[in-house]
Amino acid sequence: MTSSSTRRRGASQEDGGSEGPDERVSLAPMMEYTDRHLRFLLRLLSKRMVLYTEMITAPTLYHNEESRDRFLRFNSPAEHPVVLQLGGSDPGQLAEASRLASPYKYNAMNLNCGCPSERVSGKGCFGAALMREPERVAELCTAMSEGSRGKIPVTVKCRIGVDDDDSYEQLAHFVETVSGASPVRHFLVHARKAILGGLSPDQNRRVPPLKYPFVYRLSREFPHLRFTLNGGVLSYEDVAEHLREGVHGVMIGRAVVARPFYWSDVDARVFGSADGNPGLTRREVLDRYGAYAQEEEARGGPRMRRLLIKPVHNLFAGEPMGKRFRATLDQALLEPSLDVRQVLERATAVMPAALLEVLPGSAAIPAPEAVRH
The missing domain is CATH 3.20.20.70 (Aldolase class I)
Structure with missing residues (x-):
């Protein structure tokens, strides 16, 4: 000991x-x-x-x-x-x-x-x-x-x-x-x-x-x-x-x-932060991440697209339309005419405002399943 x-x-x-x-x-x-x-x-x-x-x-x-x-x-x-x-x-x-x-x-x-x-x-x-x-x-x-x-x-x-x-x-x-x-x-x-x-x-x-x-x-x-x-x-x-x-x-x-x-x-x-969380809705997160992703794609080229989309894939996980968001992302990624920000905008457009405008800490955010991994 x-x-x-x-x-x-x-x-x-x-x-x-x-x-x-x-x-x-x-x-x-x-x-x-x-x-x-x-x-x-x-x-x-x-x-x-x-x-x-x-x-x-x-x-x-x-x-x-x-x-x-x-x-x-x-x-x-x-x-x-x-x-x-x-x-x-x-x-x-x-x-x-x-x-x-x-x-x-x-x-x-x-x-x-x-x-x-x-x-x-x-x-x-x-x-x-x-x-x-x-x-x-x-x-x-x-x-x-x-x-x-x-x-x-x-x-x-x-x-x-x-x-x-x-x-x-x-x-x-x-x-x-x-x-x-x-x-x-x-x-x-x-x-x-x-x-x-x-x-x-x-x-x-x-x-x-x-x-x-x-x-x-x-x-x-x-x-x-x-x-x-x-x-x-x-x-x-x-x-x-x-x-x-x-x-x-x-x-x-x-x-x-x-x-x-x-x-x-x-x-x-x-x-217990005095100023709380960043306090962004999903719509605001996607907008700011989209601006970042657009700059990264401009530097790294089309090969960056899937890497840049991967982090947001589960942003609506557990929600009734989460699968639709992911499917729209995947479909839009196949269109070479769209840049990564436009891919995100297309997926955002299919989601209802009620999900896009939820604030951190809302009771509407589903809790994780009680499965230990």
């Missing part, structure tokens, strides 16, 4: 930059989802939710000089607070990736120690596989901090365990070792273990049971550290329950992608 000497050592170490943003609610990093287009859309719905990038591997930044800006650029300053997630297992490459990312002014950098994909944990020898090597994780996180000259907080996203290495004691040892030998003071914990080599990434999000008490216990036993709970969070009620149990934040993944407008009330309901 945890020794008081290690806890004191971890608590007294330099933190490597500020504590980072208020992460009471954050968007989980998700490959092929949390690109800068989705993040722009979500920033129209919330000023306070912390947004994570897709994982970018350190070798990608290290070896592809011509593509670095494409991977690292985001909609600054409008997108803040935003966290860069890196993947890798080489200290030198991670240090260089952090150095290259520093000018972009991310609010924090996060090391992926939770991805169960065979490409990552097998060939890549990083992601969830790193949980078996906490000393190495500490070395990698130290390298990331040094690469940014200690100006950006470094955090870790992990599982509660890997395969049969899934006891609370092993998880606590991981946290204790990493925090004791690196600047990491914040762990984002997916409350399921990862099963490597036996389940797909999708199955790893559903099959291993959730063990929230593991994360609650970490919060109690490591009071000098911060813990964010991830996994199975669907609603504001879920968020409130986990925060009452003492975790410092709750991370939400596919529930945000599936029903983005449901989360447009998060600033008022969770952060």
Whole structure:
């Protein structure tokens, strides 16, 4: 278990930059989802939710000089607070990736120690596989901090365990070792273990049971550290329950992608913002996103169209005419004479005003289904 000497050592170490943003609610990093287009859309719905990038591997930044800006650029300053997630297992490459990312002014950098994909944990020898090597994780996180000259907080996203290495004691040892030998003071914990080599990434999000008490216990036993709970969070009620149990934040993944407008009330309901939410109706969101998408398409060309439409696909999810909105988007995308803004305008035109003018926090917004994923 945890020794008081290690806890004191971890608590007294330099933190490597500020504590980072208020992460009471954050968007989980998700490959092929949390690109800068989705993040722009979500920033129209919330000023306070912390947004994570897709994982970018350190070798990608290290070896592809011509593509670095494409991977690292985001909609600054409008997108803040935003966290860069890196993947890798080489200290030198991670240090260089952090150095290259520093000018972009991310609010924090996060090391992926939770991805169960065979490409990552097998060939890549990083992601969830790193949980078996906490000393190495500490070395990698130290390298990331040094690469940014200690100006950006470094955090870790992990599982509660890997395969049969899934006891609370092993998880606590991981946290204790990493925090004791690196600047990491914040762990984002997916409350399921990862099963490597036996389940797909999708199955790893559903099959291993959730063990929230593991994360609650970490919060109690490591009071000098911060813990964010991830996994199975669907609603504001879920968020409130986990925060009452003492975790410092709750991370939400596919529930945000599936029903983005449901989360447009998060600033008022969770952060208690004095000025509330951005307060935009769906019509206003689509209008502002359309202007953004038009500029992006002008820079990137027609190949950008589907990438730019994808974030708004579920803006009416759960509504009686949500399928009609999605079908109209898909049909309009097939017309080469329309630019992306015109595609959005055509889909907006088929929706009734009653749905377009709903404000965040309205009782008319349907709640998510009570299914844990």
